[in-house]
Amino acid sequence: MAIERTFSIIKPDAVAKNHIGAIYSRFESAGLKIIASKMVHLTKEQAEGFYAEHSERPFFGALVSFMTSGPIMVQVLEGENAVLANREIMGATNPAEAARGTLRADYAVSIDENAVHGSDALASAEREIAYFFAADEICPRTR
Ligand code: IDP
Secondary structure (H helix, E strand, O other): OOEEEEEEEEOHHHHHOOOHHHHHHHHHHOOOEEEEEEEEOOOHHHHHHHOHHHOOOOOHHHHHHHHOOOOEEEEEEEEEOHHHHHHHHHOOOOHHHOOOOOHHHHHOOOOOOOOEEEOOOHHHHHHHHHHHOOHHHOOOOOO
């Protein structure tokens, strides 16, 4: 099994509802280690840059507006097959389709306000981690 790093966001809806601890607990219970973490309130430019690949989608304006509506938690998760493991913990993008026991089934309101983000591949994980964290803000705990 490969030890990977992935990037995760607890979105404004879940932060506003005080679900940070519950969501961190899910990561840790699944064997993922939080090796970097901070709270940020995105500017419009930061949110547009992060979601640039969706800039032509009809929901882009609503997505940027939502992601700048309040503070978020951003974190780097490390563990075995972390990218896929985190996607499984999160559940489907649309909470109505998310499997029972996943974060989105338990904490998301709608496809627009879906509680968490997680990188969808190793390449996007690397890019997203670098978007938010300097190398000296990441504290590997692989021993
Ligand atoms: P993901 O977050 O599960 O990787 P993506 O397809 O990368 O899903 O979409 C990024 C985010 O854009 C989603 O988490 C969701 O907040 C929003 N989004 C995606 N599709 C729709 C849609 O059809 N309507 C509204 N928002 C959407």
